[in-house]
Amino acid sequence: MPVQSNHKKKEAITKRRKRQIIAAAREVFSQKGFSEATTAEIAQQAGVSEGTIYNYFESKRDLLVSLIGGYALDESLLNLFKSPSINNIESLPAVLEDRIEIGFENSDLLTLLLAEIQRTPEFGEQYARQVLVPGLALLKAYLDMRVGNGTLRPVDTEVGSRIIVGMVVGLIAVHQIEGDGGFLSKYSIKDLAEEVANILTVGLGTKK
Amino acid sequence: MPVQSNHKKKEAITKRRKRQIIAAAREVFSQKGFSEATTAEIAQQAGVSEGTIYNYFESKRDLLVSLIGGYALDESLLNLFKSPSINNIESLPAVLEDRIEIGFENSDLLTLLLAEIQRTPEFGEQYARQVLVPGLALLKAYLDMRVGNGTLRPVDTEVGSRIIVGMVVGLIAVHQIEGDGGFLSKYSIKDLAEEVANILTVGLGTKK
Amino acid sequence: MPVQSNHKKKEAITKRRKRQIIAAAREVFSQKGFSEATTAEIAQQAGVSEGTIYNYFESKRDLLVSLIGGYALDESLLNLFKSPSINNIESLPAVLEDRIEIGFENSDLLTLLLAEIQRTPEFGEQYARQVLVPGLALLKAYLDMRVGNGTLRPVDTEVGSRIIVGMVVGLIAVHQIEGDGGFLSKYSIKDLAEEVANILTVGLGTKK
Amino acid sequence: MPVQSNHKKKEAITKRRKRQIIAAAREVFSQKGFSEATTAEIAQQAGVSEGTIYNYFESKRDLLVSLIGGYALDESLLNLFKSPSINNIESLPAVLEDRIEIGFENSDLLTLLLAEIQRTPEFGEQYARQVLVPGLALLKAYLDMRVGNGTLRPVDTEVGSRIIVGMVVGLIAVHQIEGDGGFLSKYSIKDLAEEVANILTVGLGTKK
DNA sequence: TATGAATGAGTGTTCATTCAT
DNA sequence: AATGAATGAACACTCATTCAT
Numbered sequence: 001m002p003v004q005s006n007h008k009k010k011e012a013i014t015k016r017r018k019r020q021i022i023a024a025a026r027e028v029f030s031q032k033g034f035s036e037a038t039t040a041e042i043a044q045q046a047g048v049s050e051g052t053i054y055n056y057f058e059s060k061r062d063l064l065v066s067l068i069g070g071y072a073l074d075e076s077l078l079n080l081f082k083s084p085s086i087n088n089i090e091s092l093p094a095v096l097e098d099r100i101e102i103g104f105e106n107s108d109l110l111t112l113l114l115a116e117i118q119r120t121p122e123f124g125e126q127y128a129r130q131v132l133v134p135g136l137a138l139l140k141a142y143l144d145m146r147v148g149n150g151t152l153r154p155v156d157t158e159v160g161s162r163i164i165v166g167m168v169v170g171l172i173a174v175h176q177i178e179g180d181g182g183f184l185s186k187y188s189i190k191d192l193a194e195e196v197a198n199i200l201t202v203g204l205g206t207k208k
Numbered sequence: 209m210p211v212q213s214n215h216k217k218k219e220a221i222t223k224r225r226k227r228q229i230i231a232a233a234r235e236v237f238s239q240k241g242f243s244e245a246t247t248a249e250i251a252q253q254a255g256v257s258e259g260t261i262y263n264y265f266e267s268k269r270d271l272l273v274s275l276i277g278g279y280a281l282d283e284s285l286l287n288l289f290k291s292p293s294i295n296n297i298e299s300l301p302a303v304l305e306d307r308i309e310i311g312f313e314n315s316d317l318l319t320l321l322l323a324e325i326q327r328t329p330e331f332g333e334q335y336a337r338q339v340l341v342p343g344l345a346l347l348k349a350y351l352d353m354r355v356g357n358g359t360l361r362p363v364d365t366e367v368g369s370r371i372i373v374g375m376v377v378g379l380i381a382v383h384q385i386e387g388d389g390g391f392l393s394k395y396s397i398k399d400l401a402e403e404v405a406n407i408l409t410v411g412l413g414t415k416k
Numbered sequence: 417m418p419v420q421s422n423h424k425k426k427e428a429i430t431k432r433r434k435r436q437i438i439a440a441a442r443e444v445f446s447q448k449g450f451s452e453a454t455t456a457e458i459a460q461q462a463g464v465s466e467g468t469i470y471n472y473f474e475s476k477r478d479l480l481v482s483l484i485g486g487y488a489l490d491e492s493l494l495n496l497f498k499s500p501s502i503n504n505i506e507s508l509p510a511v512l513e514d515r516i517e518i519g520f521e522n523s524d525l526l527t528l529l530l531a532e533i534q535r536t537p538e539f540g541e542q543y544a545r546q547v548l549v550p551g552l553a554l555l556k557a558y559l560d561m562r563v564g565n566g567t568l569r570p571v572d573t574e575v576g577s578r579i580i581v582g583m584v585v586g587l588i589a590v591h592q593i594e595g596d597g598g599f600l601s602k603y604s605i606k607d608l609a610e611e612v613a614n615i616l617t618v619g620l621g622t623k624k
Numbered sequence: 625m626p627v628q629s630n631h632k633k634k635e636a637i638t639k640r641r642k643r644q645i646i647a648a649a650r651e652v653f654s655q656k657g658f659s660e661a662t663t664a665e666i667a668q669q670a671g672v673s674e675g676t677i678y679n680y681f682e683s684k685r686d687l688l689v690s691l692i693g694g695y696a697l698d699e700s701l702l703n704l705f706k707s708p709s710i711n712n713i714e715s716l717p718a719v720l721e722d723r724i725e726i727g728f729e730n731s732d733l734l735t736l737l738l739a740e741i742q743r744t745p746e747f748g749e750q751y752a753r754q755v756l757v758p759g760l761a762l763l764k765a766y767l768d769m770r771v772g773n774g775t776l777r778p779v780d781t782e783v784g785s786r787i788i789v790g791m792v793v794g795l796i797a798v799h800q801i802e803g804d805g806g807f808l809s810k811y812s813i814k815d816l817a818e819e820v821a822n823i824l825t826v827g828l829g830t831k832k
Numbered sequence: 833t834a835t836g837a838a839t840g841a842g843t844g845t846t847c848a849t850t851c852a853t
Numbered sequence: 854a855a856t857g858a859a860t861g862a863a864c865a866c867t868c869a870t871t872c873a874t
Contacts, residue, residue, distance in 0.1 A: 033323060035243040039869060049835045051871085060869060108326060114381060115241055115323035118316060121387060128386050153410070158391060159403050162382050167371060170378025173322060174370050178336045179329060183366060195367050202361070203411025225858095247844060257860045259846080268844065449743060451659040455848060465856045467850085476848060524742060530797060531657055531739035534732060537803060544802050569826070574807060575819050578798050583787060586794025589738060590786050594752050595745060599782060611783050618777070619827025641837095663865060673839045678866065 018056050018066070021046045025063050030108035034064055034116060068113065068123055069130070092201060095142070097193035099168050104189065107172045136161045152201075167196065226264050226274075229254045233271050238316035242272055242324055276321060276331055277338075300409060303350070305401035307376050312397065315380045344369045360409075375404065434472050434482070437462045441479050446524035450480055450532060484529065484539055485546075508617060511558070513609035515584050520605065523588045552577045568617075583612065642680050642690075645670045649687050654732035658688055658740055692737060692747055693754075716825060719766070721817035723792050728813065731796045760785045776825075791820065 024046030028037040039060055043050045057063045103110065117124035139161040146152040171192070175184045184192065232254030236245040247268055251258040265271045311318065325332035347369040354360040379400070383392045392400065440462035444453040455476055459466045473479045519526065533540035555577040562568040587608070591600045600608065648670030652661040663684055667674040681687045727734065741748035763785040770776040795816070799808045808816065 031326075033241065033243065033327060035241065036327065038867085050869085051835050052833085054870065055833070111322050111326050114319050114384060117385060118238070118319050119241060119244065124385050124387050128390065132382070132385055155407060156403060159395070159400070160407065162379065162392060163375060163404060163407060166378030166380075166382045167375045168378065169381045170374030170376065171370065172374075173377045173381065174340070174374045176322065177325060177332050177340055179332050182336065184370060187367070192367070195364060196371060199363060199368065199371060199408070199411070201411050203407070203409050221858095246842085258844085259860050259862095260858075262845065263858065447742075449657065449659065449739060451657065452743065454846085466848085467856050468854080470849065471854070527738050527742050530735050530800060533801060534654070534735050535656060535660065540801050540803050544806065548798070548801055571823060572819060575811070575816070576823065578795065578808060579791060579820060579823060582794030582796075582798045583791045584794065585797045586790030586792065587786065588790075589793045589797065590756070590790045592738060593741060593748050593756055595748050598752065600786060603783070608783070611780060612787060615779060615784065615787060615827070616823070617827050619823070619825050637837095662863085674865085675839055675867080676837080679837065684865065 014056070017048075017052075021048065021053055021056055022063070022067050025067050026109065029064065029067065030112045033112065034060075064116065065123075068116065069126060091197075093194050093197035096164070096168070096197050096200075097190055099165075100171065100193050100196075101189045103168050103172045104175065107176055110169065110172060111176065132165075136165060139164060164200070167200075171196075222264070225256075225260075229256065229261055229264055230271070230275050233275050234317065237272065237275065238320045241320065242268075272324065273331075276324065277334060299405075301402050301405035304372070304376070304405050304408075305398055307373075308379065308401050308404075309397045311376050311380045312383065315384055318377065318380060319384065340373075344373060347372060372408070375408075379404075430472070433464075433468075437464065437469055437472055438479070438483050441483050442525065445480065445483065446528045449528065450476075480532065481539075484532065485542060507613075509610050509613040512580070512584070512613050512616075513606055515581075516587065516609050516612075517605045519584050519588045520591065523592055526585065526588060527592065548581075552581060555580060580616070583616075587612075638680070641672075641676075645672065645677055645680055646687070646691050649691055650733065653688065653691065654736045657736065658684075688740065689747075692740065693750060715821075717818050717821035720788070720792070720821050720824075721814055723789075724795065724817050724820075725813045727792050727796045728799065731800055734793065734796060735800065756789075760789060763788060788824070791824075795820075 021042070025037075025042050027045055028042050031037075032041075037060075039050050039053055042063070043053055046053070053063070057066065113123070113127065117127065140157045143152060143155075143157040143160050147154050147157060171184065175182060178184060187195075229250070233245075233250050235253055236250045239245075240249075245268075247258050247261055250271070251261055254261070261271070265274060321331070321335065325335065348365045351360060351363075351365040351368050355362050355365065379392065383390060386392060395403075437458070441453075441458050443461055444458050447453075448457075453476075455466050455469055458479070459469055462469070469479070473482065529539070529543065533543065556573045559568060559571075559573040559576050563570050563573065587600065591598060594600060603611075645666070649661075649666050651669055652666045655661075656665075661684075663674050663677055666687070667677055670677070677687070681690060737747070737751065741751070764781045767776060767779075767781040767784050771778050771781065795808065799806060802808060811819075
């Protein structure tokens with residue numbers, strides 16, 4: 001049995017454990033918020049003991065940092081902005097539909113993020129650097145491309161990309177405030193995306 | 209000196225004290241979030257003792273409820289949606305400018321609200337009922353009016369109003385994530401509102 | 417108008433107020449115990465403000481001391497031992513009936529007393545000196561008299577008096593433990609006194 | 625090493641810890657009463673930290689309930705009534721001596737019990753059901769037996785048993801009020817029991 | 833490496849006491 | 854003299870973190 005393999009296996013196990021704990025933390029943090037969440041609950045959710053958490057993370061806060069910094073985001077919210085499909089020439093509704101769907105599914109994480117950014121501005125910087133700005137860049141590239149081929153007006157795509165992302169984020173927020181009984185719940189994601197895309201492309205105004 | 213005056217004066221003092229404490233709570237809650245905030249800090253910020261808080265509010269949570277339910281909102285976030293000026297025939301940029309400005313100024317409270325709604329859905333219902341839905345109705349009325357006089361296309365104004373509000377809220381969120389050094393900070397509120405209004409009215413698409 | 421009268425009147429008012437507050441304190445203390453009782457509740461029960469209590473008593477504890485030391489006891493528990501009627505040549509049942517009745521009526525105060533004596537032995541000493549010992553002396557005198565005239569056996573009346581008092585106190589305690597649904601509740605005070613007196617005079621044993 | 629042994633050992637440790645804390649609580653509660661006692665003091669007395677108490681008991685009150693409901697009573701006050709020796713044909717003085725001795729040794733607990741019963745009648749019901757009534761039944765059985773074999777008069781043994789228990793409890797109360805310098809302290813338990821038994825059997829009255 | 837009992841600092845809340853009116 | 858708002862010390866309870874097994 002090679003020694004390295006043993007080492008690698010160990011590393012792999014460590015990584016899996018970390019993921020397992022972070023997944024549990026994400027669940028609990030996004031439901032209760034950082035400070036209302038208890039390590040006991042995270043441990044239970046992860047199926048490990050409280051002590052084990054501290055074998056993999058320095059502190060509860062470190063767990064939050066790791067959570068926001070990477071693991072969980074890689075697989076969900078990150079895609080809110082950074083979708084591979086964005087490189088294809090897609091119709092705007094399809095792009096929006098993806099983003100709205102992902103956003104709605106991860107609204108709890110988004111709120112957690114917003115709340116914690118307010119308390120720890122570094123989180124915002126980190127998140128902006130790692131996720132938001134690259135995501136916006138991709139969206140901007142998409143818009144630039146469509147402006148280039150003449151299917152969009154020559155607007156400020158820097159603002160435009162932020163408006164699109166903001167709109168998605170904002171709809172999520174409104175949805176969250178109104179609750180499951182609210183107006184937006186009556187719409188299917190698809191229809192909502194279409195309506196938004198329609199307004200975005202054609203505008204509210206009457207064509208002169 | 210009339211007797212009633214005494215009673216009224218007392219009542220007035222009580223009201224002022226409540227406001228004073230709520231103002232302090234708003235400050236602390238929105239900086240640290242509800243559970244990280246301590247009553248000691250709120251008391252200090254309000255310039256009273258901890259015990260005094262409990263002469264006016266049943267619990268820390270009651271303080272939050274009062275904060276969200278009324279006082280503070282009346283004077284700030286409420287106006288995000290419920291502006292009297294909306295009844296006038298105004299240009300969309302002017303309407304948006306107001307809303308964006310108010311929203312940016314109160315972004316901390318908005319985040320607090322979103323975070324707490326997630327933990328206490330009743331807050332969302334209460335806020336939706338008291339503030340959001342009436343606000344959306346006003347906005348919808350404005351849109352309906354403009355659709356009526358032919359200055360806007362006949363879009364679904366129910367969705368439209370939510371898109372506008374969502375856009376404002378979303379831009380606040382993006383701004384918050386990017387921080388004060390972010391792209392949106394470079395724009396004046398006025399210019400931002402104009403750009404948004406422009407996109408909203410004319411749309412991103414090329415006129416055929 | 418004589419000055420002294422004014423002074424006296426003032427003194428009388430003071431005394432009445434004190435009594436009023438002590439009566440309220442007795443009510444609340446005996447229901448909740450000293451430390452669970454709040455000055456707010458005592459004030460409300462007395463129909464005065466909290467501040468007023470402190471115009472008449474130095475502290476909550478002082479109120480307890482005053483309560484135990486005198487006022488309230490004069491009119492109730494004191495009589496458990498110190499009855500004027502004891503000087504008459506009465507039948508034992510009649511004497512016991514009085515004592516049992518008074519004791520049952522004031523069982524809450526007795527418990528308060530016992531509980532507080534444990535924490536503040538001086539209370540015990542004070543109470544013993546002022547109430548119990550004189551009371552026992554009277555009872556002993558009564559027993560001595562009956563021993564003297566041959567209607568009782570020549571027992572140790574020092575112990576005998578304590579046994580009688582103890583029996584009454586103990587029956588109160590048992591009654592309190594068993595609650596209102598307990599066995600002793602089914603007995604009338606009169607019948608209970610008779611039974612006790614019967615056992616006390618004749619004894620449980622068979623006459624040889 | 626068997627696995628079960630490990631589990632059992634843990635359980636044993638838990639039980640010991642509970643006992644240790646309850647013993648400390650008994651000490652502190654009976655000295656200061658329930659509400660004046662602090663968890664800090666109980667923890668110190670038990671030689672553990674405050675937090676540890678809450679690993680074994682839900683609340684301070686739960687600690688009191690556990691104390692009254694079981695552990696401590698099993699080994700002390702319970703025996704005030706429920707002695708195995710009572711089944712033997714013993715002389716009344718011997719029976720009384722046991723009871724008086726146990727009672728005097730646990731007078732602090734008795735007072736605690738009486739005080740808390742007043743505030744929490746369920747305690748009384750629980751105690752009556754679990755301890756007092758069975759104890760009285762045993763005593764009654766003993767009296768019935770002696771009535772049956774003609775060594776006692778045919779009195780109401782239901783009342784009689786309560787009178788005996790009451791007498792013991794009452795003597796404890798009188799002793800507690802008079803303090804260690806009081807009259808009863810001069811008597812040995814043995815002599816006191818004899819005197820009481822004497823009065824109980826023969827009565828105070830002159831044999832006609 | 834995993835555990836979970838032990839820890840003790842920290843916090844919301846109560847309430848006796850004070851004092852300006 | 855009477856009030857009751859203000860105070861702040863005190864306390865029950867929680868929970869992140871440690872460490873012996």
